[in-house]
Amino acid sequence: MLQADAFQRLYPDKYLTKFIEQGVRPDGRPLSLARATSIGLGVVSTADASALVKIGSTTVLAGVKCEVMPAVADAPDEGRLTLQVELAPLCCSSARPGRPSEAAALLTEQLEGLLEGAGVVDRRQLCIDPGKAAWALYVDVYVLDADGSLQDACLLAVLAALSSLQLHAVTLDDAGNIQKAAVPDAGAAAAAAAAAAVPGSPQLRRLSLGCQPVSLTCGVYLGRLLVDPTAEEEALLEAQLTATVDAEGGILGFYKAGGSVTASQQRVQQCVEAAKLRSKEVQGLLQQALDQAAAAAAAAAPS
């Protein structure tokens, strides 16, 4: 056992090569299998929505805080969504407290680009009173354990948090203060419930998302494709490809940042197909988590 440890530390590349040549990964997975994934919703009660996502050891916590902002002149019926990824200093040995690192800025930009480019959140849904007030959503993503494929985990955490977010039904009173909306009459309540699809909570409104992006990172090593690489593998990979797809199989992003090998047409195709498979699996997990959360909420609320 100890010898294997020492070998791994001294010759990490040879160690990985020995595994990959056999068609397995150091953690026992076949090359094309992503790690076990779990989604926990509503883990932080001070946040308006939150999701804890684990992909293997990689752990990411996303939280949403809703604040109220005055409407902006050039988009009077739109709210705002601000996203920020932070590599908490405890997540890996290279992260340090202080200003956000370059890696965090890149993840932020990647996720923002994906949400924007794919039209995930229609900002008109964030309107409270056109021309007067709107919701400002702050989505903050903390990487707690950085063990590879961070973009996949961060995007999933954001998607899960936004999917579970319920906005309070509020109105603007005459003095310009935000008030809880009066309990609507029966007809309106039914309409609201239908719109929100949350039975029994007319005070809350779900966001409807334009699409559900899921990304999958693949590594290239010795000419083979390693799905969902760990941090240990990432350090040695020749190149990394990240494909983001929606539930219908549309491609929302294809990302590759240099690397010592280039990608062929087949490689691109292979990665996209893997992402489509992964997307189905993850959509299922997310739906399961949402159903569980809804069931728990229904059980908690006295009917």
Add this chain to the structure above:
Amino acid sequence: MAAVAEQTVGKSVCPGDVLMSLPETGVVRIGGGVQQEGEVLVATKAGVVQQAKGGKLWVEARQKRYIPSPEDVVVGRITDKHSENYGVDVGGPFRALLPVLAFEGATKRNRPSLQPGDLVYCRVETAHRDLEAQLSCMDAAGKASGFAHLKGGMVVEVSTTLARSLLSRPPAAVLSALGRSLQFELAVGQNGRVWLDAPSPATVILVANAIQSSEFLSAAQQEALVAALLKGSSAAATRRQQQQQQQQQQQGDE
């Protein structure tokens, strides 16, 4: 072996261009700008393929940044002084070292006294990418043979390519043309620095201009350039003389 490379020598290449396949037997010596990539040799810099007499193949790139290489002659500037070495800026990525004893006849007691800022003409003794380059003011036989502290004069910067062509034999057309009609001292470093000195500052400036302008000119054009510059300067000199005479006359009149 040399024959294989023959058809590529003299051609302009850019990074990624395949220069030749590796011969099945024998050795190919490669210099700067050429790398082995599997079975072929590939250019890594944009420039002209050159081959030395020994068969060494390299790409002569028009380069400003100097990378030290053994046996190059360079013009360096002393940056710092230590008990055993001088630190010398030769324009490379790192400072080079010139041992205080690397001068002809230098001993522990009798050592040259150079100050930071001083210029030296010296030879690169060893250069390795992981170490600081070692310089020397002696040739391999331990003789000064022209290497020395450069006193007075001025330094102009040119590309490393031009510096190499100025050092070539027979001398570059621009230098022989200048040498025919002017008196000046010159030290050309392969690091792109040219040191000049002459009895009159006007000559120094003329030579500097001629050298800097000569880079992309043919031999004939260089001759013409020097001729034009000399004519301009002699015309200027005549004019100046006339003015001086006039002034003297005026003073005399008063």
Add this chain to the structure above:
Amino acid sequence: MAAPLISQGEVEWITAGVSYNTRNDGRKREDFRHLKVQLGMLAQATGSARVQLGETDVIVGVKAEIGVPDADRPDCGRIVFGVECSPVASPAFRGRGGDELSSELARALERSMYPGPSGRGGGIDLSVLSIVSGKTCWVLHVDALLLNIGGNLHDAVSAAAQAALADAKVPKVQVVQGEDPSDEPDYEVDDDPSEAMRLDASGMPICITVSLIGGHCVVDLTVQEELCSAAAMQVAVDASGGVCGITKRRQKGIEASLAMEMIEVAQRAAAQLHTALSSSLAEQQGQQQMAVG
């Protein structure tokens, strides 16, 4: 911060002295150095005080500004503490060198003045600083400037803060309602010093730092003595002996029963310091009144 150094021999000397209840300057373990207080030396400030405790020298200024109350306590004013470590005191304070110390000192002051949920529980009743409930109130900025470091900074800063607040004369404010009730009202500040409100600072706590040297409780340490102590308890005590804030300081742990003993020592020492401070304040305020009269 480049800490001054001390030799092992000096440590042993000081420790032995403390165990015989005799310190280098002749004091006993629970004696303070001479406390010198000067009030009202900053003419521009609402209140100010300079405190010299042995070689330690601190100036505190209080500036009253009209601001907005906390949403959680609409009927109360606010006190904001700040400490500036001047490079005059130590070259280590250049740049951001003093940031850590100044934040530590400011937070200790703030904690000792914790007003409780009502706003009246702290050393100063914050409700007197209210102007219009939920809209406007006085915000007192209490800013300390360290001029010289001669040991026991915390206690000196806290004494100076109390003196400066006692010296503060908060001007009277008249709220002039506009014609339309929805308009923002105007505030007229009365410049007449005789009309101004004095704060009742008698309930304010002062910090006493009790340090352990060789297992003995010692107060008011000099710089040298501080180097001999590995554990200390900083206790804010008000005039009636109530404990208004504790912070354990320095590296080593303290046995629990000893910790209780240290708090008692602090209460005893605080009683002395309160008497000294209040007599000094009364005297100077009397002089000021005479001067005005």
Add this chain to the structure above:
Amino acid sequence: MERADGRRPGEIRIVRCERGLLSRADGSAQWTQGGTSCLASVAGPTQAPTSAKEDAERATLEVVFKPRAGLVGSTEKQYEALIRRSCEAVILAALHPRTLIQVVVQVVSDDGGVLACALNAACAALVDAAVPLRTLCAAVSMAQEAGPEGQLLLDPSAAEAAAAAAVGTFAYLPLLHSVSEEVSAAGDSISGGDLQLLTSLTRGRLTSDQLLDMVEAGRQGADRLAAFMQQAARQV
């Protein structure tokens, strides 16, 4: 089908490349594609100023991307990272250990495809500085028009990109070019007509087929740019 500026869908805007514009830099190049233009300068290899930027095994590459106006935000950080990682793939960094190579790309004007233009400018500047490179690298931007009849546009202008359903920027390594005829066969077998996709960044929604068409069409466009870059590099 003509585009607003009269180009065909697979046509690149007029390309210009000027080298050696900046006297203080070790190498520089201005790369212009239609209304988009970037000026890149290279300094180095120089001694790394801090040990944090020093690698005992290879040269460190530092890229600064300066937009034409405004502050540097996270988009610029992403561009910097993509340019850096793409250039790292071609620079023979092991030849100059412990040194720093700095690339600064200044956007002169932006009419779409600024990342691709910046990458090309950076590569041309590295060639000008004679930093040893494995090969050249060329980048293009692409746009997929919306709708079932939507066309694939090479090198879109800003207006075309804004109207498109999806846009992408792709960098490729060009096929190895042989100067001597006899080894050209060997050269071809090395590259084998492969896509050689080095860097990819897309935005918006595409089908799988559209993505594959896009990278393939991009490859052809990049080959033309690479040929132009080679030509510019060979001019001494």
Add this chain to the structure above:
Amino acid sequence: MAGQREAQSVPWFADERPAEVIADGVRLDGRSLEEFRNVFLKTGVISQASGSAYAEFGHTKVMVGVYGPRQSERRVEYSEQGRINVDVKLASFATRQRGIFGQSPEERELSAGVQAALEAAADLASFPKASADVYVLVLEAGGGELGVAATAAALALADAGIELFDIVVACSVSRVDGCLLLDPSTDESFREQGGLVLALLPTSNEVTQLVSRGRWSGSQLREGLELAMGGCAQLESAARQCLKDAVVAAAAKQRQQQQQAQA
């Protein structure tokens, strides 16, 4: 992004803070006065860290990663002793009002507080010149963060194999309307007249950190400290159990791997 003016947003709360936190000796969440919230402790939660721990006290959720001992990041003067650097950060959504960018005074104070609580427990001489970086992220601040963070950080140090004289356990006490509450929640400490946090080395009964606020009379303070010490004793057994469980789990895993290797 650049150039676009950001309109200021303000927080809005659906619910007010409760005005009364105790009724007939029962607290809002149904606890009795001297009862802890549900406590969950676990070590080894971060794969990349030298040592890590997660602590959950009711709604207070804290994660700690320890890196090192490693070369000091900042150039510090030579010292025979190692250093413990603590950085405590609150997630922006951890509090009722969204946190600000950059280190807040509260985070700075928490960092200093945790650092003091740990320094007396670690054998600093065992890693001269090096530093152990303790990074704490408060995922949710549900009250008593300093105590929870100090307890979790000590577990993480132990998990990292840093030599400790003893573990550190810490807990908080609030005084609300004359009642002493063990392990207060945010709503409770918001209504407190006095509060204190005590960190102990349980074996030697040594205080490594004591922080109090509000006015306490001598007898109140003694009672409060006694309650806190009692709380620490309860936590001690939980903390020790957590470390034992981790050792047992690690041993079981190793055995399993050996069996696999043999098979």
